[in-house]
Amino acid sequence: MKKTKNKKDQAPQKPILTISKLHKRYNEGKPNEVHALQGVELTVRKGDMMAIMGSSGCGKTTLLNMIGHLDRRSSGEIIIDGVDTSTLSDGQMTAFRRDNIGFIFQLFNLFPFLTAVEDVETPLLLRGINSGLAREQAKMMLRELGMGDRLYHLPTELSGGQQQRVAVARALINQPAIILGDEPTGDLDSTTSSDIMDLFRRINKTNQQTLVLVTHNRWIAEKCDYIVHMTDGKISRIEDNPLAKEEKKR
Ligand SMILES: Nc1ncnc2c1ncn2[C@@H]1O[C@H](COP(=O)(O)OP(=O)(O)OP(=O)(O)O)[C@@H](O)[C@H]1O
Ligand SMILES: [Mg+2]
Numbered sequence: 267m268k269k270t271k272n273k274k275d276q277a278p279q280k281p282i283l284t285i286s287k288l289h290k291r292y293n294e295g296k297p298n299e300v301h302a303l304q305g306v307e308l309t310v311r312k313g314d315m316m317a318i319m320g321s322s323g324c325g326k327t328t329l330l331n332m333i334g335h336l337d338r339r340s341s342g343e344i345i346i347d348g349v350d351t352s353t354l355s356d357g358q359m360t361a362f363r364r365d366n367i368g369f370i371f372q373l374f375n376l377f378p379f380l381t382a383v384e385d386v387e388t389p390l391l392l393r394g395i396n397s398g399l400a401r402e403q404a405k406m407m408l409r410e411l412g413m414g415d416r417l418y419h420l421p422t423e424l425s426g427g428q429q430q431r432v433a434v435a436r437a438l439i440n441q442p443a444i445i446l447g448d449e450p451t452g453d454l455d456s457t458t459s460s461d462i463m464d465l466f467r468r469i470n471k472t473n474q475q476t477l478v479l480v481t482h483n484r485w486i487a488e489k490c491d492y493i494v495h496m497t498d499g500k501i502s503r504i505e506d507n508p509l510a511k512e513e514k515k516r
Pocket of ligand 1: 325327
């Protein structure tokens with residue numbers, strides 16, 4: 267494939283996420299200390315769709331938790347959209363996370379007593395959006411995910427794939443700048459996985475939302491612009507995926 271040296275035809279992409287010298291030690295200073303991240307360096311540009319791969323225990327979930335600020339780093343720097351997150355107070359961080367980051371984890375974590383539409387509208391209500399508007403947007407998002415006939419079902423009344431779609435809809439409804447997925451299509455059948463990956467591609471392309479997806483699945487990874495390989499708490503290699511990038515330009 268021809269390499270383009272002239273980048274003038276490409277939209278300028280600024281980093282949405284910069285990580286440097288990131289370390290995470292669990293049980294720090296104790297005999298059972300684990301050095302899970304050992305100096306991660308990573309720059310992700312706005313609108314990138316990237317996969318993280320690596321063997322079990324290499325630190326993928328730990329890295330996502332650090333990016334999402336669900337857990338404290340031991341040392342290092344994380345800059346999200348120009349904000350050095352170490353400067354934020356806990357309260358500021360909670361608001362920052364709510365407004366900028368969407369999470370999709372393998373365990374769906376749906377609220378057991380909320381219907382699909384109630385679950386998906388929650389992030390909008392938390393942001394103070396009027397309830398009628400929130401309801402309409404939640405319905406639209408669920409319909410887009412093929413859940414139009416399951417709006418008023420509780421999690422127990424939904425299949426695993428349908429529950430995952432609700433979780434995906436909830437993560438996307440706020441249009442967060444960064445979406446973090448830990449095995450976001452987990453154990454789902456290939457049709458549902460494919461639908462969800464298509465949706466990710468679509469929002470990535472149309473809204474320039476950045477996606478960081480941890481996966482063991484090569485097929486999922488190959489839908490992304492590039493694959494970051496991790497080994498023993500470090501990034502060992504970045505594999506470009508020119509085919510996905512070409513597809514995105516179309
Ligand atoms: N809360 C914790 N306390 C102590 N050690 C932990 C904790 N969480 C993870 N670890 C350890 O940190 C290392 C990295 O774990 P992590 O969950 O990030 O791996 P992973 O790459 O996501 O693996 P998998 O593919 O199996 O999900 C592992 O050695 C793990 O045992
Ligand atoms: Mg993991």
